[in-house]
Amino acid sequence: MAQVKQFVSGNEAVAIGARLACPQVITAYPITPQTVAMERLSEMVGEGTLQAQFILVESEHSALSAAMGASAFGSRTFTATSSQGLLYMAECLHYASGGRFPIVMMNANRSVALPWSIYGDHRDSLSLLDSGWLQVYVEDAQEALDMILQAYAIAENEQVLTPVMVNLDGFTVTHTYEPIRVPSQAAVDAFLPSFAPAIKMDLAKPLNMGFSSTPADNMAFKYQQHQGAEAARCVIDQVDRSFGEHFGRPYGGLMEAYRCDDAELILITLGSVSGTARRVVDALREQGEKVGLVKIRFMRPFPREEIAAVARNARAVGILDRDISFGYEGAVYTNVNSALAGNGQVPPTLNFIAGLGGRDIRKEDIETMFLRLASAADGRPFQRVEFIHLGVMTDD
């Protein structure tokens, strides 16, 4: 079916995706750089192209709390946040996943104070990996729109029933305009059925929801949650395949491997920097270097087997983190190492900390990372955790 070309920003693409998903309830609280998504949705409601209850709440905590109330009623719901707002709603994140509410939320990845910064990095969402949400990171506006639609199909799958956070890099995706293909409503309706949850507050069969449970049962509910998130592995693939059939744009599910087949040096990235890294891989390939790129799409569930398989023959693996757990290493690095070690693979792994607080990640920075990987692959000593493009000298 015809898809209309539009020139929009990542935020606008999210709003279009949300409109096409037809949520009944949207809860909104402004925060840079997410605000434009909510402004566009309120315009759509205002002009009547989106039939949704749009409530302007008083905080991010309330945004997600209200979304849960709506979801408990059996309504498809959407909300969005960023950074400080995501952390402010942290309690509700655990609550929503524990309550098995299939809410979809956009998060504009942004650094976390202090120091204050409105610019992008991944500290906000990565610090909430344990909140029970599925987390997907997108690279551009098209993927943002498409993943909002996929996210509902994944979250609402009865094997999964877990909320999904769609992460867009603040500014580099949220504020960058680019051409996208917008599917028709009819095509989206054919892909994404309307929300008809088995569990909801029903007047005929009332429920007591969100109860407490003693140690005798509590762990069982946590086990179920884990089952739901694990079941998402399979469902994500199914949904992505179905999406590919409907719209011609499959994304590869949990992760995407780029020119990795014979790659000896592999760089692993998250989010929009993957696009920049892809161009560097192309350039190095032209020079005959056997380099490849893995773009992790889902941090939860984590592509454990997929990464182990693609890095099977790698001589060194680099992990670019736009975040660091102070006193240790980046969260993506920890996760990748665990996947490799759990599989018995022990190539040298290097953690590149870059792009914190909106710091630009240049092509030459990525070239530097591959140089470090080549050196480590050749058996030379390496630094496990290295800040790239810090801009000043240090005593290290």
Next chain:
Amino acid sequence: MRRPHIRPFPRPVHIRDYPCGPHFQAGHLVDNAAGWRLETPEINGARCVNCLRCYLACPEGALYRSEKAVRLDKDFCKGCGICASECPLQAIQMGRDE
């Protein structure tokens, strides 16, 4: 009786025996409160004029209406004594259970 009642609850054996998420049938009771109390209200049917003050005042909803005088659901009375204390005609006395 138009009150929730105690129903059998087989302990979950398999993970599938649990509801999907912390959501369960409203008003599903598996346990009473009789063991909580030291004293039990005794309703003097001759004195009770069915004013229903005690019926309203019971935090448990353990007192219920009937034709002539209120009646007590002993399974759910915690013995707080509010009914006896609120009764304007002293038609309820708290007494020790046998």
Next chain:
Amino acid sequence: MTEPVSKAAAKPVNARTLTEQEFFFGHKACAGCGGALAVRLALKVLGERTYAVLPAGCMSAVGFIYPQMAFGINAMISTFAGTASMLSGMAAAARAQGLNDVHLIGFAGDGGTADIGIQALSGAIDRNEKIIYVCYDNEAYMNTGTQKSGLTPFGAHTTTTPAGAMSRGAGNRKKNMFDIVTAHGITYAATTSIGHIQDFLNKIQRAAAVEGTAYIHVLAPCPTGWGIATDQTLAIAREAVDCGLWVLAEYEKGRYALTKTPQQFTPISDYLKKQGRFRHLLEKEVEEVERERDERWSYIRRHWNCL
């Protein structure tokens, strides 16, 4: 006595007209719990097409312990701060689904209302959500074992404001939630007491009838935290009104009304001395409580224009 604003209410609600159904039953609240009675009666007024939200606190802790489900209607625990916001989401979903004949009610304690939940409550009033928000006020964080809240009255002993050699119980005044919500220009607000059951029933009924946010603040004593016998819950709540420390009032369409006008206050010291939490108070401290009461009534007489 001034005519209450709610006189226009529909058919009378009383012990005979209330449904026989119980919607809060089999709960694990302490014997003699004022909060539990407030929840039970409110739900009997509203009936089965009601959805309840209870934040972390006594009533949720005693109402939903798997597999014992004490609510006979749709009900859900919210986060501690999230009573009014979760209700707002439900109200939005109800609008989206065309459910116009249902009631959405929240029951939060004094801490859940005046402290951690006040932001969400303020927002819901601002949006004029069609919800009923009930604050069952037992004047401290009772679920965690009697810690001072924003609604703990002056002088009360709590575990965080202990009465000892160097401390005299809670040092500040009770926040005035009624004034806070009416300052929003709320659609309907009322104060009531669980000792005045008919007054409570009337106000819940009125709250259910208005088109917009309704706030009901019910004084609901906790025998455990107040240091009273379990059968004295209603009596002590009445005495709080009789001695003038608690006011039964309504606010609607910008107008205030008193639903009970004491001609003469009973002695405050009698009220205080009956409760373990005030037993340490000295005469001068009791006098301070009296002064506070008189200031409040003076304010009411000057500003409410209803005496």
Next chain:
Amino acid sequence: MIEVRWLGRGGQGAFTAARLLGLSAALFENKYAQAFPSFGPERRGAPVSAFTRIADQKITDRSEVTRCDYLVVLDETLWKPQLWQDLKPGGTVLVNATDPTQWFEKASADAPDEYRRANRKASAINALAIARNWIGKPIVNTAMLGALVGLSGIISLEAAIQGIRHEMKPAQVAGNVNALTMACKKVRP
């Protein structure tokens, strides 16, 4: 890939111009484009940059634009000789100046030798006069877009006109299309 940097003051429409260029290329010339503002809070009157990238293949590079092929300066008071170094070799600076000839001479004289050797070029146009005449307001962004189109040929004038028709309110279209067209024809490559 062609990279354009737009330099203006908050409220002058630099980002709108960046977006119009990208939009016209993407929707009406079947090219790929990115348009983005200098990230961060925008304040009216403060100097702001905006960027457009145009290519025949999908653009995946998300790093900052450090050196550009075209630097479009919406307000001559923002020009300073240091800006020469923001141009790629062979790049062009295009400035809105009330006296283009005078500006051109001064800018050329200020250019360090190394930039002259790298074949960097300058051009100027009185976009303010065009905007006043055709739009009736001192909003120069579409005139500067027209000048860039005329100077560079990155996209066709027709695509740019379609971009304006697509993006602007009907009442604004005629004036802006005129300003765009006049500037396009007036600028000297």
